[in-house]
Amino acid sequence: MKSLDTCAVECFQTECLSINYQSETKECQLSKDSPYTNPVLVQEAQYWEIYYLQKENDWELVFRAQAHNNISPYNAWIGTLSLPTLVEEGCLLLMNTSTCTTIYRNDILNTWDSESISEVKLELYKAGVRVVNIRFDGKGSNYIDWFGIDRLIDSGWETLTKHRTFNHFTLWGSEWRRFLINQYYGGCPFDSGWMAVIESNRNMEFCAWESSSIRPVFLFARGEDVTRWINYDHGxxxxxxxxxxx
Known part of the structure; x- marks a missing residue:
């Protein structure tokens, strides 16, 4: 039997990333996985409480948005959206959950320039499984320009390189399309890209491929190259x- 404090100290002294704790029996379990490294496996069970580091190795979560909740990830990111001070636990998990009703935004975004950030990565998850992983050079960046082709280090798409042509590779994107990595606009049937976050368009007309009853939606190319959005083979x-x- 151990106290929660003793359990936490043991975790910090090892390669542990999360703690399972049973408060009645004082039972403590240490794990090398966390909701960040294995969100499908590491979930809170009945009668147990889970405590975990907000990090995956040296990576620290600073922002987390969820699809279909009518909240703008872009406005939350740039700080123009009022968010609750109290962080809901579900908003720190990398899977869709009803226990998160808002967006998690770390105050580090407000002091980005003084944080000595070396790298930044953006990830998309589907049912707790990582489906997009893009890594950027964060040295000398600000909270907006880190997301750009000039800072790209690598990604899961072999064709997403600095040698490709883009009409958009920016956080602010184009109108209601944010976090946008796109190759070509040629009218709705010919729009092609790798990734797009579709937000509210203030009653402007959407292309058929980006329509949704509840936004935002997070779109990504499933293959190694761009997807023509109208083909509906994106994820x-x-x-x-x-x-x-x-």
Whole structure:
């Protein structure tokens, strides 16, 4: 039998990333997985409480948005959206959950320039499984320009390189399309890209491929190259997460 404090100290002294604690029996279990490294496996069970580091190795979660909740990830990111001070536990998980009704935004975004950030990565998750992983050079960046082709280090798409042509590779994107990595606009039937976050369009007309009854939606190319959005062979992610490494 151990106290929660003793259990936490043991975790910090090892490679542990999460703690399972049973308060009645004082039973403590240490795990090398966490909701960040294995969100499908690491979930809170009945009569147990889970405590975990907000990090995956050296990566720290600074932003987490969820699809279909009518909240703008872009407005939350740039700080123009009022968010609750109290962080809901579900908003720290990398899977779709009813226990998160808002967006998690770390105050680090307000002090980005002074945080000595070396790398940034953006990930998309579907049913707790990572489906997009894009890594950027964060040195000398600000909270807006880190997301750009000039800072790209690598991604899960072999064709997403600095040698490709883009009409958009920016956080602010184009109108209601945010976090946008797109190759070509040629009218709705010919729009092609790798990733797009579709937000509210203030009653402007959507292309058929980006329509949804509840936004935002997180779209991504399933293959190694761009997808022509109108072909509907792209994926829909549940969660968008941004991490930093110092």
């Amino acid at each position: 829909f992610a549940d969660v968008l997460a941004v991490f930093i490494r110092r």
